[in-house]
Amino acid sequence: MSPQDQKKDDAVFPGGNYTYTWTVPEDHSPTADDPNCLTWIYHSHIDAPKDIASGLIGPLLTCKKGILTGTSQRRQDVDIDFFLMFSVVDENLSWYLDENIASFCTDPGSVDKDDEEFQESNKMHAINGYVFGNLPEMTMCAGDYVAWHLFGMGNEIDVHTAYFHGEMLIIRGHRTDVASLFPATFVTADMIPSNPGRWLLSCQVNDHIQAGMGALYEVRPCSRQAPRSTLKGRVRKYYIAAKEVQWDYGPSGLDQSSGKQLSEAGSPAEQFFKRSHYQIGGIYWKAKYVEYTDETFREEKKQSEEEKHLGILGPVIKAEVGDTILVVFVNKASWPFSIQPHGVSYGLSQNGVSVQPLHNFTYHWTVPQHVGPTPSDPPCLTWMYSSAVDPVKDTSSGLVGPMVICKPGTLDDSNKQKGIDKEFYLLFSVFDENLSWYLNANIKYYLRMEETSVKKDNGFKESNRMHAINGFMFGNLPGLDVCEGDNVSWHLLGLGTEADVHGAVFQGNTLQMNGMRRDSTNLFPHTFATAFMQPDNKGIFEIYCQTSNHYRAGMRERYSVSKCSKRDPAPVLRYKGVRTYYVMAEEVEWDYAPDRRWERERHNHSAESYSNVFLSNENGLLGSKYKKAVYREYTDGTFQTPKARINGDEHLGILGPFMWAEVGDILNIVFKNNASRPYSIHAHGVLERETGQPQAANPGDIVTYRWEVPERSGPGPNDSACVPWIYYSVVDPVKDMYSGLIGPLKICRKGVLQSDGIRKDVKREFALLFLVFDENQSWYLEENVERYSHGNHRDINLPDDTFVESNKMHAINGKLYANLPGLTMFQGDWVNWYLLGMGQEIDVHTVHFHAETFTYKNGKGYRADVVDLFPGTFEMVEMLAGNPGTWLLHCHVSDHIHAGMEILFKVLPKPEPALEVVNYSEETPPEDESQKVMLFGAKLAPGQVEATVIILAVSGMVLFLVASFLLGVVIYLEKQRRLRRNRRSILDDGFKLMSKKNQGI
Structure with a gap:
C-alpha cells in the first residue's frame, strides 16, 4: 500500500467516502473474566476534541464468539442493552459555534465568545446529549437481564459518578450502585432489576447535579419474577437526628505536622483559619447526624474511644445480608433534611423522604442477598448515607455518614467485624461552605456584617473551601491509633464536586484491596473503598491526599503504630x-x-x-x-x-x-x-x-x-x-x-x-x-x-x-x-x-x-x-x-x-531469523604490540592466539573424525567385497557338483 493510500482514511472530505475495515483478533477479544461483550466507542479523529464536541461519537461492542445471533446481531445472553454517554458537551469547542451563535442568539453581533458566562452556558452536562431528565425514558421489566454500556467523554471537568437509584449493579465482579466515568472510560455493568418504579439515574458530582446531568429509567412489574430474598436476619434500629453544631476544622489551633499556629502569617493554613473582616476562620455552623439512645431523643449516645475519629460523620450504620434496618430520624435543624442510603434496598415511598424541622420519619431499608457483597468482594462493603432534599447544599452543610453491609456471620454480638482489630471510616471531601445552608448565618455570626457584600469576593470563597478528612484539617483528626500487627479495616468515602479527585495515601505501611497491593486508592464524589492493613512499621505517619493542592490546603492527618504487649513479636524477615x-x-x-x-x-x-x-x-x-x-x-x-x-x-x-x-x-x-x-x-x-x-x-x-x-x-x-x-x-x-x-x-x-x-x-x-x-x-x-x-x-x-x-x-x-x-x-x-x-x-x-x-x-x-x-x-x-x-x-x-x-x-514487524553479523568499529583503538605473541611466524594478540589455537584444535578434531569415518567406509567395503567373492566361490562349486552329477546320469 502506498503512503497516499494509507492516508485516505485520515480525513474524509465533505462529499467523500471511505470504507473502514476493523477486525477483532483473538488478542482484542474479551478475556475469560470479562463480561460477554465489552464496551468501546468510535469517533472522528481529525481534531478529536472538536469533532466529538460537534457530535461525532458512538458506541461499539465486541463480544465473545457465539453471543451474537445471525445477521440481526442481537445478543442471546441479555434481554436488553442500554448505551449511555456522560459528558459535559462543550459547545465552545464545536466546529459549529459560529453557526450556532448566528442561528440561536437573539443578538449575534453582541456575543463575546471569550466571556466566561457565555462559555459556561455552552457547557451542556448531558447524558446522551440530553439534560434535566429529557433523555427518552429507558424501560425494562423486573427480573430482566440488563447490560448497561457506560462511557465518559470530554475534559478535565468530566469526572462522573453515575448513580443508579433503587437498583444494584455488578461491575467486574463487584457489587455497586455507582460507576466512575472519565473521558474515554468504558464500563460494562450488569443489572437484574427487582425494584418496580421510575428511578433517577444521575451524576453525583455536585456541579453536575445542579447542571442537570440526570435521566429516568423505569422498572415495570412484568410477568417475569424478580429476584427475592427471604429476610431471616436481625432488625437493627438506629435513632438519628440532624443537629446544628459549631464545627471547628482545627480544634488544636496547630498544624500538627509543622507545629505552627494555623493562623500564622505566611503559613499554608492561614488562608483558611485566619479571622478577619473577610475571612470566617476555621469554625462554622453546620448540621451533623447525631445518634441517640432511644426514641425519646433526649440523650445522645456517647461515642467510644474508637469512634472519636468519626468527626463530622454521622454514626456508623451496620447490617448483614438478611437484615432489616429501621432508622428513626428526627430533624432538629432549621431546614428540611432526609437520609438517603447507598447499598440497601428500599421502595419508592422510602426514597429520601424529606423531613421538616422538628418532625420525624422512620426509614425502612432491607438487605436482601442481591444487594450484599459478591464472592469477589471483601466480607464487608463500604457505603454512605446523606441528606438528599438538596443533595449539594445538604452535604455541604455536613449531613453525611458511613454505612457497612456485610456477608452473613461477619459481625459479632457487639456489631464489630470478626477478625478485625480496628475499623476506621474516613471521608475525603472539600467541604464548600459557600454552598452550605448556613453560609448567611456564618457571615452574620462571625463577620458581623450583611452577607451580600462579601459573598462574591473570590478570596472569601476560597477561604471557605475546607480540604478536610472527616471535617478536620492539618493533622487535627484524633483517634487513629493502631498496634503493630493489628488487622485494620479502612472504610474510605468520597464526596463533593469535580475538584474532589482524591488520592488517599497511607504513608509508612501498605494496603491490600481486592487482593492487590497498594498504599493509596482514588476517591471521587459518592465512591467508596474498603482496604485492609496489617501495619509492621512503628511510628507516626501521615494519611493524606496526593492531589498536591489538596495536600497544601491541609488534607492530611496522622495515624500512629505502636508496639503493643498483646501480640507476639512478628517473625524477623531475613533479607537475602x-x-x-x-x-x-x-x-x-x-x-x-x-x-x-x-x-x-x-x-x-x-x-x-x-x-x-x-x-x-x-x-x-x-x-x-x-x-x-x-x-x-x-x-x-x-x-x-x-x-x-x-x-x-x-x-x-x-x-x-x-x-x-x-x-x-x-x-x-x-x-x-x-x-x-x-x-x-x-x-x-x-x-x-x-x-x-x-x-x-x-x-x-x-x-x-x-x-x-x-x-x-x-x-x-x-x-x-x-x-x-x-x-x-x-x-x-x-x-x-x-x-x-x-x-x-x-x-x-x-x-x-x-x-x-x-x-x-x-x-x-x-x-x-x-x-x-x-x-x-x-x-x-x-x-x-x-x-x-x-x-x-x-x-x-x-x-x-x-x-x-x-x-x-x-x-x-x-x-x-x-x-x-x-x-x-x-x-x-x-x-x-x-x-x-x-x-x-x-x-x-x-x-x-x-x-x-x-x-x-x-x-x-x-x-x-x-x-x-x-x-x-x-x-x-x-x-x-x-x-x-x-x-x-x-x-x-x-x-x-x-x-x-x-x-x-x-x-x-516480527524479525526473520538472521545470521549473526559482527560489526567492527572504524575507530578501533591502537593495539598494544608488547602484548602480542609469535605464532607460526606471525605476531598475534593474546585473544587472537587463543582463537587460533581453538580453531586449529576444532579443525583437527573434525579432520580426525572425517578420516575415521572414511577409514571405516573402506574397511566396510573391503569386507563386503570379500563376502561377495566367497559367495561366488560357493556358487561355482555348487554348479560344478551339479554338472558332475548330470554327467554320471
Missing part, C-alpha cells in the same frame, strides 16, 4: 539480596519539545496552533525550555561516570533511574545532591525505618537511604508478578516534584527478574509518568523567568492567567507533542507498561493506546485500551504487541490532547 543505586540530583536545562515537526503537522487545523501558549517564547512567555532538577544514575560512589541510558531506557525522559527489587531484597540508595538547594529521596511501598520524613541532603552532601522490601511491599495474591511504585523528593513534596525530582520503582515476586531487572517472561518494560508539570510551582520559576523571557523579565506579571497557563506543561515523562523516544518493540513481544499518575486536580488522565489492547488486574484479568490515572495512581498493564506500525499513545482528556500530552510507540 542487597542492591545499590548511586543517584545524583543535578540541575539541567530541560526542553519539553525540542522538535515541533510532528506537532505542526498534526495540530494545524486552526489559525493559531494550540501549542503556542506552551512552546512560544514571545509576548512574555518562556517557551519550552526550563531549568530543572533531575535524578540521574551513576556507576559508583565516586559519581564520576553517569550510567548510560541505552536499550530503550531513553524513554525515561525526565524520570530518574528505573529502580527495581524483588521481595526479600534491601535497596541502598546512595544519594548525592549536586543541586543548589536541599533535596531527598522517598519511595512509596517500601519499608523505611526512619520515622517521619527522610533525611534531607544539603547541596554537596551524600546521604544513604535504606529501603527494605518485605512481603507486604510486593505483589498481592491477585496482582501481576510486579507492582509499580514511585519515588521523589519530599523536602517540599510539591515544589520538589514540579522541579523535576521523580522516578519509577518496581517490586516483583522472588525469582521473577533477570539479572538486568527485566522480567523473565517479557521482552520490554516501559515506565510512563503522566503529569502536568506546573512550572509556576517549581523552585526555579524566577530563574527561568530571568533566563528564558525575551525583553525585560521585570515586566512579566507572574499571576497573569495566560502566563500561568503557559507554564503548565502537559507532559509524558517530561516531553510534549511526540518528543519522547525509545518506545519500540517487535510484533509478538510481551510488553509491560508501568503507568504513573501524580499532580493536582487537573491531573485526571485517561491513557489511550491506539491499535493495541492490554490486560490489567483488578482482582481478575480484564481487557482494555484505556487506563485511568489520577494523583497517587500507579498501574501496570500487560500487552502482547500484535499490530505493526507507529501508533499514538495519549491522554484522552480534550484539553490535554491539545496541550501535547501525546507520544508515539512503534511496533516493528
Whole structure:
C-alpha cells in the first residue's frame, strides 16, 4: 500500500467516502473474566476534541464468539442493552459555534465568545446529549437481564459518578450502585432489576447535579419474577437526628505536622483559619447526624474511644445480608433534611423522604442477598448515607455518614467485624461552605456584617473551601491509633464536586484491596473503598491526599503504630539480596519539545496552533525550555561516570533511574545532591525505618537511604508478578516534584527478574509518568523567568492567567507533542507498561493506546485500551504487541490532547531469523604490540592466539573424525567385497557338483 493510500482514511472530505475495515483478533477479544461483550466507542479523529464536541461519537461492542445471533446481531445472553454517554458537551469547542451563535442568539453581533458566562452556558452536562431528565425514558421489566454500556467523554471537568437509584449493579465482579466515568472510560455493568418504579439515574458530582446531568429509567412489574430474598436476619434500629453544631476544622489551633499556629502569617493554613473582616476562620455552623439512645431523643449516645475519629460523620450504620434496618430520624435543624442510603434496598415511598424541622420519619431499608457483597468482594462493603432534599447544599452543610453491609456471620454480638482489630471510616471531601445552608448565618455570626457584600469576593470563597478528612484539617483528626500487627479495616468515602479527585495515601505501611497491593486508592464524589492493613512499621505517619493542592490546603492527618504487649513479636524477615543505586540530583536545562515537526503537522487545523501558549517564547512567555532538577544514575560512589541510558531506557525522559527489587531484597540508595538547594529521596511501598520524613541532603552532601522490601511491599495474591511504585523528593513534596525530582520503582515476586531487572517472561518494560508539570510551582520559576523571557523579565506579571497557563506543561515523562523516544518493540513481544499518575486536580488522565489492547488486574484479568490515572495512581498493564506500525499513545482528556500530552510507540514487524553479523568499529583503538605473541611466524594478540589455537584444535578434531569415518567406509567395503567373492566361490562349486552329477546320469 502506498503512503497516499494509507492516508485516505485520515480525513474524509465533505462529499467523500471511505470504507473502514476493523477486525477483532483473538488478542482484542474479551478475556475469560470479562463480561460477554465489552464496551468501546468510535469517533472522528481529525481534531478529536472538536469533532466529538460537534457530535461525532458512538458506541461499539465486541463480544465473545457465539453471543451474537445471525445477521440481526442481537445478543442471546441479555434481554436488553442500554448505551449511555456522560459528558459535559462543550459547545465552545464545536466546529459549529459560529453557526450556532448566528442561528440561536437573539443578538449575534453582541456575543463575546471569550466571556466566561457565555462559555459556561455552552457547557451542556448531558447524558446522551440530553439534560434535566429529557433523555427518552429507558424501560425494562423486573427480573430482566440488563447490560448497561457506560462511557465518559470530554475534559478535565468530566469526572462522573453515575448513580443508579433503587437498583444494584455488578461491575467486574463487584457489587455497586455507582460507576466512575472519565473521558474515554468504558464500563460494562450488569443489572437484574427487582425494584418496580421510575428511578433517577444521575451524576453525583455536585456541579453536575445542579447542571442537570440526570435521566429516568423505569422498572415495570412484568410477568417475569424478580429476584427475592427471604429476610431471616436481625432488625437493627438506629435513632438519628440532624443537629446544628459549631464545627471547628482545627480544634488544636496547630498544624500538627509543622507545629505552627494555623493562623500564622505566611503559613499554608492561614488562608483558611485566619479571622478577619473577610475571612470566617476555621469554625462554622453546620448540621451533623447525631445518634441517640432511644426514641425519646433526649440523650445522645456517647461515642467510644474508637469512634472519636468519626468527626463530622454521622454514626456508623451496620447490617448483614438478611437484615432489616429501621432508622428513626428526627430533624432538629432549621431546614428540611432526609437520609438517603447507598447499598440497601428500599421502595419508592422510602426514597429520601424529606423531613421538616422538628418532625420525624422512620426509614425502612432491607438487605436482601442481591444487594450484599459478591464472592469477589471483601466480607464487608463500604457505603454512605446523606441528606438528599438538596443533595449539594445538604452535604455541604455536613449531613453525611458511613454505612457497612456485610456477608452473613461477619459481625459479632457487639456489631464489630470478626477478625478485625480496628475499623476506621474516613471521608475525603472539600467541604464548600459557600454552598452550605448556613453560609448567611456564618457571615452574620462571625463577620458581623450583611452577607451580600462579601459573598462574591473570590478570596472569601476560597477561604471557605475546607480540604478536610472527616471535617478536620492539618493533622487535627484524633483517634487513629493502631498496634503493630493489628488487622485494620479502612472504610474510605468520597464526596463533593469535580475538584474532589482524591488520592488517599497511607504513608509508612501498605494496603491490600481486592487482593492487590497498594498504599493509596482514588476517591471521587459518592465512591467508596474498603482496604485492609496489617501495619509492621512503628511510628507516626501521615494519611493524606496526593492531589498536591489538596495536600497544601491541609488534607492530611496522622495515624500512629505502636508496639503493643498483646501480640507476639512478628517473625524477623531475613533479607537475602542487597542492591545499590548511586543517584545524583543535578540541575539541567530541560526542553519539553525540542522538535515541533510532528506537532505542526498534526495540530494545524486552526489559525493559531494550540501549542503556542506552551512552546512560544514571545509576548512574555518562556517557551519550552526550563531549568530543572533531575535524578540521574551513576556507576559508583565516586559519581564520576553517569550510567548510560541505552536499550530503550531513553524513554525515561525526565524520570530518574528505573529502580527495581524483588521481595526479600534491601535497596541502598546512595544519594548525592549536586543541586543548589536541599533535596531527598522517598519511595512509596517500601519499608523505611526512619520515622517521619527522610533525611534531607544539603547541596554537596551524600546521604544513604535504606529501603527494605518485605512481603507486604510486593505483589498481592491477585496482582501481576510486579507492582509499580514511585519515588521523589519530599523536602517540599510539591515544589520538589514540579522541579523535576521523580522516578519509577518496581517490586516483583522472588525469582521473577533477570539479572538486568527485566522480567523473565517479557521482552520490554516501559515506565510512563503522566503529569502536568506546573512550572509556576517549581523552585526555579524566577530563574527561568530571568533566563528564558525575551525583553525585560521585570515586566512579566507572574499571576497573569495566560502566563500561568503557559507554564503548565502537559507532559509524558517530561516531553510534549511526540518528543519522547525509545518506545519500540517487535510484533509478538510481551510488553509491560508501568503507568504513573501524580499532580493536582487537573491531573485526571485517561491513557489511550491506539491499535493495541492490554490486560490489567483488578482482582481478575480484564481487557482494555484505556487506563485511568489520577494523583497517587500507579498501574501496570500487560500487552502482547500484535499490530505493526507507529501508533499514538495519549491522554484522552480534550484539553490535554491539545496541550501535547501525546507520544508515539512503534511496533516493528516480527524479525526473520538472521545470521549473526559482527560489526567492527572504524575507530578501533591502537593495539598494544608488547602484548602480542609469535605464532607460526606471525605476531598475534593474546585473544587472537587463543582463537587460533581453538580453531586449529576444532579443525583437527573434525579432520580426525572425517578420516575415521572414511577409514571405516573402506574397511566396510573391503569386507563386503570379500563376502561377495566367497559367495561366488560357493556358487561355482555348487554348479560344478551339479554338472558332475548330470554327467554320471
